[in-house]
Amino acid sequence: MAKWEENIRKVIPYTPGEQPDKSSMIKLNTNENPYPPAPGVTEALQHIDTDKLRLYPDPAVSDLTGAIADFYKVGKDQVFVGVGSDDVLAMSFMTFFNSDKPILFPDITYSFYDVWADMLRIPYERIPLDEKFQICAADYKRENGGVVFPNPNAPTGELLPLDMVEEIIAANKDVIVIVDEAYIDFGGESALPLLEKYDNLLVVQTFSKSRSMAGMRIGFAIGSPVLIKYLNDVKYSFNSYTMDRITIQLGVKAVEDRAYFEETKEKIIRTREWTKTELRRLGFEFGDSKSNFIFARHPKVPAMELFEALKKKDIYVRHFNKPERIADYLRISIGTDAEMKAFVDFLDQYLTDCKIVTA
Numbered sequence: 001m002a003k004w005e006e007n008i009r010k011v012i013p014y015t016p017g018e019q020p021d022k023s024s025m026i027k028l029n030t031n032e033n034p035y036p037p038a039p040g041v042t043e044a045l046q047h048i049d050t051d052k053l054r055l056y057p058d059p060a061v062s063d064l065t066g067a068i069a070d071f072y073k074v075g076k077d078q079v080f081v082g083v084g085s086d087d088v089l090a091m092s093f094m095t096f097f098n099s100d101k102p103i104l105f106p107d108i109t110y111s112f113y114d115v116w117a118d119m120l121r122i123p124y125e126r127i128p129l130d131e132k133f134q135i136c137a138a139d140y141k142r143e144n145g146g147v148v149f150p151n152p153n154a155p156t157g158e159l160l161p162l163d164m165v166e167e168i169i170a171a172n173k174d175v176i177v178i179v180d181e182a183y184i185d186f187g188g189e190s191a192l193p194l195l196e197k198y199d200n201l202l203v204v205q206t207f208s209k210s211r212s213m214a215g216m217r218i219g220f221a222i223g224s225p226v227l228i229k230y231l232n233d234v235k236y237s238f239n240s241y242t243m244d245r246i247t248i249q250l251g252v253k254a255v256e257d258r259a260y261f262e263e264t265k266e267k268i269i270r271t272r273e274w275t276k277t278e279l280r281r282l283g284f285e286f287g288d289s290k291s292n293f294i295f296a297r298h299p300k301v302p303a304m305e306l307f308e309a310l311k312k313k314d315i316y317v318r319h320f321n322k323p324e325r326i327a328d329y330l331r332i333s334i335g336t337d338a339e340m341k342a343f344v345d346f347l348d349q350y351l352t353d354c355k356i357v358t359a
């Protein structure tokens, strides 16, 4: 190792899901929305004033923070916008987790948390989920430097009821509690109303799942004006112009169309419930996901075998080798009705061929 290598920040990066690009594939591996963004987004894109691209964008992203504030009926000074919620979360870790005490998050959870913690040298403790993959609020009542968890959790899809979320926030009033609500729109109850009672709560959401804009990179946090100010201070110490002009405009269009948002998320919920019924018929085991994916195992076929068989048919799902507790599961994003039917038909045939399902 060269001497200069000693001074290099060494990190083990997050591994994102595969992004294959084949026209015929069925892509159920990264929890994207199968429907296009709101029609207003396409319309606005066709009328972009390219001359304006000479100019820096608004560093405060006022149009978009305003539209989000209107949608969620909060003050504009309560909204922080970032380039995907990954950006918002990374900034939040940097801003709020500066204690010598460990931050707490579940052992099975979004696998970016430990990556950010390692990179930013934040000590952390993973709190085991119970045997049903549930978060136990009581386990978060110990000394810590902050708390973060997704609700619904990823990759399990399990929703923590709002009273339990509140129990965690109430027990941790001396630190910041971040609730990562990437999937909250698919049937969960948001912690946003708790902001009236708790100034240590930060709710993070994204346009990547329920608003069909993973490719655009928009995420946001809602919290007390004081927390948002601290977040902005850190952002402006890093890069003032994180979000580009086009994204700001299109993001406003996406958030303004409430009817389209409701319609597409309801469609996904219906398709998810249909898929659950079918998977149950085929002998799969899974919890009651309230997200846009199902985390399932088959007691008779190893997950890796199914993963490979599906991939050969250009059907992509996600499989995690680690931790071992979940190595037997597949995470299946909810696609369109037609995609889910093709997925189920394939499994039906596969399991019949290995005589696991009998007609």
Ligand SMILES: *Cc1c(COP(=O)(O)O)cnc(C)c1O
Binding pocket: 031, 083, 084, 085, 086, 087, 110, 150, 154, 180, 182, 205, 206, 207, 208, 214, 217, 218, 219
């Ligand atoms: C998808 C996801 C995010 C990040 O999404 P962005 O595309 O960066 O907004 C954050 N947290 C969880 C739990 C997710 O699943």
